[in-house]
Amino acid sequence: GGGSWLDWSSFRGFSNLYYSGLSGLCSERDFKVExxxxxxxxxxxxxxxxxxxxxxxxxxxxxxxxxxxxxxxxxxxxxxxxxxxxxxxxxxxxxxxxxxxxxxxxxxxxxxxxxxxxxxxxxxxxxxxxxxxxxxxxxxxxxxxxxxxxxxxxxxxxxxxxxxxxxxxxxxxxSVPWAPCGERWCMGVGRGPQGSDSQPIACLSSRGRLTLTDIRKISESLASAKCKVPSPSSDAEFLCVSWAPALEGCLAVSGFDGTVHVYDAQSWDSSGGEAEPIFVHKGHAFGPGSSRNPPLVTVHMWHPQKPRTLLSAASDGSLHVWDWVQSCGKCG
Missing domain, CATH: 2.130.10.10 (YVTN repeat-like/Quinoprotein amine dehydrogenase)
Structure with missing residues (x-):
């Protein structure tokens, strides 16, 4: 009871996992517990x-x-x-x-x-x-x-x-001057270019602030934005930000409600303006009983090889594996 966990290593038996606005997961068809x-x-x-x-x-x-x-x-x-x-x-x-x-x-x-x-x-x-x-x-x-x-x-x-x-x-x-007091923060570490000592870091606050920095100078903000999510997080313990391993400059954010937001951070600058997500996964928000007790996405992660496939879990016990449709010129 309590909390959620997930990891791709636990889903060795999955096949044809897909979620979109037009098709949903079917446990008998899409995956089995091994x-x-x-x-x-x-x-x-x-x-x-x-x-x-x-x-x-x-x-x-x-x-x-x-x-x-x-x-x-x-x-x-x-x-x-x-x-x-x-x-x-x-x-x-x-x-x-x-x-x-x-x-x-x-x-x-x-x-x-x-x-x-x-x-x-x-x-x-x-x-x-x-x-x-x-x-x-x-x-x-x-x-x-x-x-x-x-x-x-x-x-x-x-x-x-x-x-x-x-x-x-x-x-x-x-010391990180870009982190205002009174907010809770979490981080996600990405992969740098091959042969480089650079590694991108995304820091997410409970009020939806996103700051990008680099392992070579962690006290310096390289870019920032405000996520288009409810603020502040209803349970900051489940804040989650992660870089896509197979898409340059793409990251996902969850922990504010029953959704997962995908952003393209390649065009962000230091202005800190509101960023528009390029995709919002709303599947958890429409599950059984969600109107009475809206679920909270507790964790998400990217598939290590499939560029646009993610796995997410919510406080109602729901588990989704889903793809998002590529928009023209976005993330890769």
């Missing part, structure tokens, strides 16, 4: 561990992580295999997580700047811990940029870079 399991606690985040059959989840009421194994092909069970406990995790908000398998299967996790660590998933051995510090800002997201570099986003908008090769170093969020 394997599943039960969690005795809410799942707010799920990440596959690359190159393994393992998944890591997190959620209330504390910062511990649950490790799951997707069983062999002759079984339909996703089974719980271990729990990664954290010191002083009781009473803290649930842990944000990211995974990588560069050296070994690792999970980066933490709920605040002063409890960031990396744990080896299979052995549960701690391989990195940030230095003791007084800064206890709440985190809204974190990411591996590569095997050595971490990017952390604070709920108040600050961004922080950390180096795995410098354990015990205190973490300090960079």
């Amino acid at each position: 394997c599943g399991g039960f969690s005795n606690r809410p799942v707010y985040s799920l990440k596959p561990v690359p190159d393994t059959s393992l998944l890591v989840t997190s959620g209330p009421p504390d910062t511990s992580l649950q490790v799951w194994q997707v069983s062999a092909e002759d079984s339909d069970v996703i089974k719980s295999v271990s729990t990664i406990s954290t010191e002083n995790g009781t009473g803290q908000t649930w842990a944000k997580i990211a995974t990588i398998s560069a050296r070994a299967p690792w999970v980066l996790h933490g709920s605040r700047l002063n409890n960031i660590q990396i744990t080896e998933v299979e052995s549960r051995k701690n391989v990195y811990m940030a230095g003791i510090q007084t800064n206890s800002e709440e985190l809204s997201g974190l990411a591996f940029l590569d095997a050595n570099t971490l990017l952390l986003c604070c709920a108040r908008g600050g961004l922080c870079l950390a180096d795995v090769r410098q354990p015990q170093s205190p973490l300090e969020a960079a």
